[in-house]
Amino acid sequence: xxxxxxxxxxWVAPTAKMEWARRIVVxxxxxxxxxxxxxxxxxxxxxxxxxxxxxxxxxxxxxxETSKVNQQVRLNKLRHRVKNLLRxxxxxxxxxxxxxxxxxxxxxxKQTKQWKQIKRDYLKTGGGVIGWxxxxxxxxxxxxxxxxxxxxx
Numbered sequence: 001x002x003x004x005x006x007x008x009x010x011w012v013a014p015t016a017k018m019e020w021a022r023r024i025v026v027x028x029x030x031x032x033x034x035x036x037x038x039x040x041x042x043x044x045x046x047x048x049x050x051x052x053x054x055x056x057x058x059x060x061x062x063x064x065e066t067s068k069v070n071q072q073v074r075l076n077k078l079r080h081r082v083k084n085l086l087r088x089x090x091x092x093x094x095x096x097x098x099x100x101x102x103x104x105x106x107x108x109x110k111q112t113k114q115w116k117q118i119k120r121d122y123l124k125t126g127g128g129v130i131g132w133x134x135x136x137x138x139x140x141x142x143x144x145x146x147x148x149x150x151x152x153x
Contacts (some may be wrong), residue, residue: 029060056123063125064126074125081118082135085115086146136150137150
């Protein structure tokens with residue numbers, strides 16, 4: 001899922017027309033999350049908005065309706081899983097010849113699979129408060145003191 005679908009409020013539109021459309025999407029999503037959307041408009045929106053985006057909005061709505069304590073518990077568990085995976089990747093790199101020049105395309109299937117599972121679990125929470133890329137970058141920069149994993153475009 002692209003950043004503009006995951007976090008439309010943080011995506012910068014290149015033209016004024018796209019900015020206007022982005023603002024409408026953000027306002028509509030916020031109304032949906034608060035439960036203030038008209039049923040007729042919701043039916044019309046289902047035919048226009050992709051089902052994947054609506055499913056993500058529903059997950060966000062469910063996540064925001066849970067208690068703040070449960071939200072923090074879920075996000076902390078995911079944060080620990082990301083940190084453990086990053087530390088495991090770092091330990092694999094040290095003392096191995098696998099990642100020497102010319103071998104950068106070597107695959108780590110188990111870690112790749114774990115990474116995708118953590119991202120899926122994060123998106124099942126509705127994306128929490130911030131998007132996936134920002135979540136991982138915050139862990140890398142603030143908690144681990146490394147460079148961000150996802151670079152800004």
